[in-house]
Amino acid sequence: MMIRIKNFLLQLFCTVFLSIDIAAAMPDIVTIGVLSHRGDNKTIAYWATTADYLSQEIPGNEFRIIPLDFDEIEPNIQSKNIDFILVNSGIYVVMEVRHRISRIATLSRSIEDRHVNYFAGVIFTLNNRADIQTLKDLKNKSFMAVDETSLGGFQMALREIKAAGIDPENDFAEITYGGIHDNVVMSILNGKADVGTIRTGILESMDANGLIDIRDFKIINEQTSDGFTEKHSTRLYPEWPFSKLRHTSNQLAEKVAIALMKMHEDQTVNRDADNKNKWSIPLEYQPVHELLKDMRLPPYENIGQFTLMDALKKYRYWILSSMVFIIILIVMTMLVVRLNKALKVSKQRLEHQHSLILDSVADGIYGVDLEGRSTFVNKAMEKITGWDAQNIIGKNQHELLHHTKENGEPHPKNECPVYKTFADDMPRYIEDDIFWKSDGSSFPVEYSSTPLKDEAGKTIGSVVVFRDTSERKKAEEEASKYRLELAHVARVSTMGEMASGMAHELNQPLTAIATNADACIRLTESQKIDMDRVNDVLEIISKQARRAGGIIQQLRNFVKKELPDKTQVNLNDLVREVLILIRHSLQNDSVKLEIQLDENLPDVYVQHIQIDQVILNLVKNAIEAMANNASEDKLLTISTSLTEKNEAMVTIADTGPGLTDAMRENLFTPFVTTRQDGMGLGLSISEGIISEHGGNLFLDETSDKSTIFKFILPIQT
Numbered sequence: 001m002m003i004r005i006k007n008f009l010l011q012l013f014c015t016v017f018l019s020i021d022i023a024a025a026m027p028d029i030v031t032i033g034v035l036s037h038r039g040d041n042k043t044i045a046y047w048a049t050t051a052d053y054l055s056q057e058i059p060g061n062e063f064r065i066i067p068l069d070f071d072e073i074e075p076n077i078q079s080k081n082i083d084f085i086l087v088n089s090g091i092y093v094v095m096e097v098r099h100r101i102s103r104i105a106t107l108s109r110s111i112e113d114r115h116v117n118y119f120a121g122v123i124f125t126l127n128n129r130a131d132i133q134t135l136k137d138l139k140n141k142s143f144m145a146v147d148e149t150s151l152g153g154f155q156m157a158l159r160e161i162k163a164a165g166i167d168p169e170n171d172f173a174e175i176t177y178g179g180i181h182d183n184v185v186m187s188i189l190n191g192k193a194d195v196g197t198i199r200t201g202i203l204e205s206m207d208a209n210g211l212i213d214i215r216d217f218k219i220i221n222e223q224t225s226d227g228f229t230e231k232h233s234t235r236l237y238p239e240w241p242f243s244k245l246r247h248t249s250n251q252l253a254e255k256v257a258i259a260l261m262k263m264h265e266d267q268t269v270n271r272d273a274d275n276k277n278k279w280s281i282p283l284e285y286q287p288v289h290e291l292l293k294d295m296r297l298p299p300y301e302n303i304g305q306f307t308l309m310d311a312l313k314k315y316r317y318w319i320l321s322s323m324v325f326i327i328i329l330i331v332m333t334m335l336v337v338r339l340n341k342a343l344k345v346s347k348q349r350l351e352h353q354h355s356l357i358l359d360s361v362a363d364g365i366y367g368v369d370l371e372g373r374s375t376f377v378n379k380a381m382e383k384i385t386g387w388d389a390q391n392i393i394g395k396n397q398h399e400l401l402h403h404t405k406e407n408g409e410p411h412p413k414n415e416c417p418v419y420k421t422f423a424d425d426m427p428r429y430i431e432d433d434i435f436w437k438s439d440g441s442s443f444p445v446e447y448s449s450t451p452l453k454d455e456a457g458k459t460i461g462s463v464v465v466f467r468d469t470s471e472r473k474k475a476e477e478e479a480s481k482y483r484l485e486l487a488h489v490a491r492v493s494t495m496g497e498m499a500s501g502m503a504h505e506l507n508q509p510l511t512a513i514a515t516n517a518d519a520c521i522r523l524t525e526s527q528k529i530d531m532d533r534v535n536d537v538l539e540i541i542s543k544q545a546r547r548a549g550g551i552i553q554q555l556r557n558f559v560k561k562e563l564p565d566k567t568q569v570n571l572n573d574l575v576r577e578v579l580i581l582i583r584h585s586l587q588n589d590s591v592k593l594e595i596q597l598d599e600n601l602p603d604v605y606v607q608h609i610q611i612d613q614v615i616l617n618l619v620k621n622a623i624e625a626m627a628n629n630a631s632e633d634k635l636l637t638i639s640t641s642l643t644e645k646n647e648a649m650v651t652i653a654d655t656g657p658g659l660t661d662a663m664r665e666n667l668f669t670p671f672v673t674t675r676q677d678g679m680g681l682g683l684s685i686s687e688g689i690i691s692e693h694g695g696n697l698f699l700d701e702t703s704d705k706s707t708i709f710k711f712i713l714p715i716q717t
Contacts, residue, residue, distance in 0.1 A: 027055075027062040030252070033082035035091065035240075036067035037146060037153065037199075038180050043067040047086070050263070057259040061252070069179075070147040077101070083248045084256065088199075089288045090151030090297075092241050096285075097299040103241035103282040104257040109201065110276040111229060117239045117280050119200045120232035121156030123220040126188065132195060135164035135221050142174040144184050144193035149298075151288070152199025153181055156234040159291055160221060185212060195220065200230040237291070238283040364468075367452060368418055369461040372396045384468050386438035397464075401435045406442070421449040421462040435466065444469045513541050568603040568716060571611070571640050571648055578615045582623075589623055590631040596639035604648050605716035606693055614686040614697070618652040618709050621683075625656030625707055646715055647695075653708040659699070667699060686711075 146153025364381035447466030
C-alpha cells in the first residue's frame with residue numbers, strides 16, 4: 001500500500017514539473033492583421049517570410065499572419081484580436097483617427113532591383129477599346145473597383161476622375177467591386193466591365209506569373225514620375241504602413257520596428273522568397289488625409305456637414321455656458337445702459353457746470369487744436385476781444401488775435417507762443433504782449449499757454465488764459481508818474497536840507513574869484529603891468545568860475561523835474577558826482593571816506609539823475625546814522641564791483657549802531673522813518689528806482705554791528 005502511494009506521488013510530482021517546463025517553453029503569440037487584397041492564401045504566402053523573420057529576431061514571440069477582408073479590419077481592431085496591422089494607407093488614416101493606431105514603419109517595395117515606398121492607382125481597360133482613350137471617355141461606361149475602402153483600388157482613381165469633371169454616381173453606367181485586385185483584372189479581361197482600377201504593381205505581378213499578358217491592357221490617364229517605373233494613372237501616395245494597436249506594448253513595437261529596419265540587410269531572409277520588400281522609417285501621410293478630405297471619405301465624410309443636433313451634443317456644455325454668459329451679458333448690458341444714461345445726464349450737468357465756471361471767470365479763456373484753430377471760448381473772451389464764439393470757433397486764432405506785433409511788424413506763426421506750446425509740449429507765461437480786437441484795435445495782455453492733453457496723455461492742442469492789462473498799465477504809468485513826483489520832491493527836500501553845505505561849496509570858488517579879480521585890478525592899475533602874472537590870475541578866476549558853474553549845474557540837474565533819457569554811464573562817475581554834493585556834509589560831520597571803485601566796471605544803461613538820487617539817499621542816511629559816533633568811529637565806505645552773475649554792484653557801508661528788528665521789517669515802507677523831521681520816502685523811492693531799472697536794492701543781513709546797503713544793476717550788453 002505504501003509503495004502505491006509513493007508511486008502515485010512521484011507520478012504527480014513529475015506531471016506538475018513537466019507542465020511547468022512546457023508552459024515556460026511556449027512562446028507568446030503575436031498576431032499581424034494583413035489586408036487580404038489578393039486573397040487569403042496569397043496574403044499568407046506573401047507575408048509568411050516576414051512573420052518568420054520577426055519570430056526569429058524577437059525570441060520568445062511567435063508572429064502569425066491573420067488575413068483580413070476590408071470589412072473585417074475594424075472589428076478585429078475593436079476586439080483586440082490582433083497586435084499589429086498592415087493595411088493600405090487610406091484604411092490606416094481612418095483607423096488612426098478612430099482607434100489611435102500608430103505607424104512604426106512604411107513598406108518599401110522591390111521593383112526591378114529598386115525599392116520604392118510610394119504607390120499609386122491604375123485606371124485601365126482592354127487595349128482594343130478604341131472608344132476609351134481619356135478619363136472623359138469613361139462616361140456611360142461600366143466601372144469596377146476593388147472595394148470602396150481600397151485606396152489604390154478605388155479612392156486614388158476616384159479623385160482623378162472627379163477632377164476630370166466626371167461624377168461616378170451619375171455619369172457611370174455601373175459601379176461594381178471585385179473584392180480583390182486579381183478579380184478586377186480578370187473581370188476586365190473577360191469583358192464583365194469596361195474600365196477597372198487597381199493599385200500599382202498588380203498588372204506587372206500577374207504578367208510575371210503568367211496569369212495575363214500585360215499588352216492586352218492600356219492605361220488611362222497614364223502618368224510619369226521620377227524614379228517610379230510601374231504604370232500608374234494617379235498621383236503617388238505613401239505605401240502601406242506597419243502599425244501597432246493601442247494595447248500593444250511600446251517595448252514590443254520598438255523591437256519590431258528595429259527588426260523591420262534591419263530586414264533588408266539580412267541576405268538570407270528574402271533570398272528564395274517572393275517578398276523581397278524592405279521597410280523604411282514611417283512616412284508623412286498628409287497626402288492621404290488630403291485625398292480623403294477632397295473626396296469626403298471616412299473619416300472626413302461629414303466635414304462641413306454639422307447639424308444642430310451635432311452641435312448640441314458636442315458642445316452642450318459650451319452652449320450652456322454661453323447661454324449663462326449671454327444672460328449675464330444681457331443683465332450687464334442693461335446695467336451699462338442705465339449707467340450710460342446716468343453718465344450722460346452727469347456729463348451734461350458737468351458740461352453745463354464747466355460752461356458756467358468758464359463763463360464766470362473774468363479772464364479770457366480759449367482752446368486751440370494742433371492746426372491752430374479755436375475749439376472753445378468763454379464769455380469773457382468774447383467780451384474782451386469783441387469776437388463772437390461763432391465767428392472765432394473753427395477759425396485760426398493766430399490770424400484773428402495775434403497776427404501783428406506792437407511795432408506793426410507781422411507776427412510769424414512759428415514765433416507764436418501758443419503754437420510753440422503744443423509743438424514742444426511745454427507751458428509758457430507771456431508777461432507783456434498784445435491781442436487784436438474785432439474792430440481792428442489792439443490791447444495789452446498777459447497770458448499763459450498750457451498743453452491740452454486727451455485721456456491717453458497725448459497733446460491735442462493748448463489752452464490760453466489771458467487778461468487785459470490796459471487798466472494795470474495805466475495804473476502803473478500813474479504810479480510811475482507819482483513816484484517821479486515824489487522823487488522830485490525828495491530831491492528838492494534833500495537839497496533844502498543840504499543848502500548850507502551847498503552855500504559853503506559855492507562860497508569857496510566865489511571868494512577865490514572875487515579875491516583874484518581884485519588882484520587883477522591892482523595889477524592893471526600899476527604903471528608896470530606884468531602880463532604873465534595877470535594871465536595866471538585870470539586862469540585861476542576861470543577855473544574857480546567853472547567849478548562854481550559845475551556845482552550849480554549839478555544842483556540844477558538834481559532838482560530838475562523833467563528827467564533826461566537813459567544813457568550808458570559808469571557807476572564810478574555817478575559816485576564821484578554825488579561826492580561833490582556831499583563833500584561839505586562829510587567834512588562838517590567829521591566822517592572819514594573810503595572809496596573802493598572797480599575801474600574795470602562795465603557801463604550800465606540808466607537814468608543817471610535817478611541813480612544819483614539813490615546813491616545820495618544812501619550816503620546821506622549813512623552820515624546821519626553815524627551822528628552820535630565819536631569822530632574817530634565815523635567811517636563811510638563806498639565801493640563798486642562786478643558780481644558773479646556779471647552785474648554792477650554799489651555797496652555803501654557805515655559804522656553806525658545798525659538797525660533794530662522793527663526797523664528792518666519796515667525798511668522800505670513809505671512814510672515810515674526814525675527821524676523826527678524825516679518824510680520816510682528815501683528808501684522807498686530808491687527801491688522803486690532800482691526796481692524800474694531791472695535791479696535790486698537790499699540790506700546786507702550778514703552784518704549785525706553796522707549797516708550795509710547794496711544795489712545791483714544789470715550790465716547793458
